[in-house]
């Protein structure tokens with residue numbers, strides 16, 4: 001066995017990791033789907049659990065030697081159940097897309113209809129965007145938001161009545177408003193559809209008691225574990241007991257092979273963190289910080305899509321600022337502020353060069369930043385966008401960003 005340290009054996013990869021660590025330390029991470037995991041989560045991810053194969057489920061594995069793996073996976077399941085009040089939990093999905101795909105295969109036959117949110121209106125690729133393989137197998141139809149930026153529940157209902165979907169899917173990657181889960185459940189009951197929520201973005205806000213939980217109402221709830229929930233990259237499916245067998249069979253052996261138990265253990269550790277009282281404070285501060293950004297951007301004449309934010313993210317339409325999302329992202333990168341270009345409702349440009357940017361507060365809140373910092377950062381974002389071609393100005397902002405971040409160190413233990 002190779003007994004050298006990574007830095008000795010593979011300086012190329014070691015250096016890339018150190019550079020990425022500096023990038024994370026020095027920049028303002030505002031992509032709303034990103035976060036910073038704790039040291040215990042990192043330690044667990046890098047543990048010897050990565051060595052073990054364990055196809056199957058707790059107590060029913062195909063391989064020997066799974067007694068400790070079973071303890072790990074059961075802890076992850078029990079903690080997730082406690083966190084969300086779920087009847088059944090599968091913690092094996094490798095990420096959000098495989099979780100959603102497993103649900104489709106568990107519950108649908110080829111050609112069956114799913115009603116999901118349009119991507120431009122905040123939906124997600126895995127909710128049936130034409131570029132995905134799923135869209136070639138199943139029939140995805142769409143609902144949108146209305147002029148007020150709210151989900152158009154009337155349109156959703158009439159499309160559901162007309163198309164009789166097998167699944168109604170709610171949950172979004174760029175939508176910033178509360179979701180009326182009960183209303184969607186009522187519509188689904190009216191047309192005999194299964195309800196599926198994808199809470200990947202807001203799982204931490206739900207776990208922290210700051211947004212309504214669909215788990216009590218919905219048949220199936222999928223999530224990732226690495227966004228507001230602040231765990232390792234991974235997925236999870238929660239469901240009512242009556243769907244448990246079909247979901248489990250679809251994840252394994254239907255779709256995936258051996259589960260990644262180091263990752264499942266890290267999920268368990270993150271769930272334990274989310275069960276601590278201070279996680280509620282964290283979730284609350286994420287939203288407070290997002291609201292400060294909203295107020296500041298509105299004062300500076302920016303268009304906030306969907307009218308406002310009720311969660312951790314803002315989708316900003318830059319059309320009235322005469323800057324494209326791509327140009328803004330590039331300028332902000334130079335200023336040390338990481339956001340992503342994003343399509344907006346009624347998009348007139350392209351996915352690679354859209355009209356908006358999407359940004360959020362989960363990662364900055366993990367660093368300990370609060371209202372005061374959000375006001376400063378909103379000002380810098382505006383300054384960078386206004387000066388997108390002024391390299392000197394962008395470097396000046398970047399220097400201020402680095403200085404601010406020094407007050408909120410991320411991983412001093414890993415220096």
Ligand code: DSN
Nearest residue numbers: 032033096124173174
């Ligand atoms: N890539 C994730 C996001 O940024 O929202 C979703 O898959």
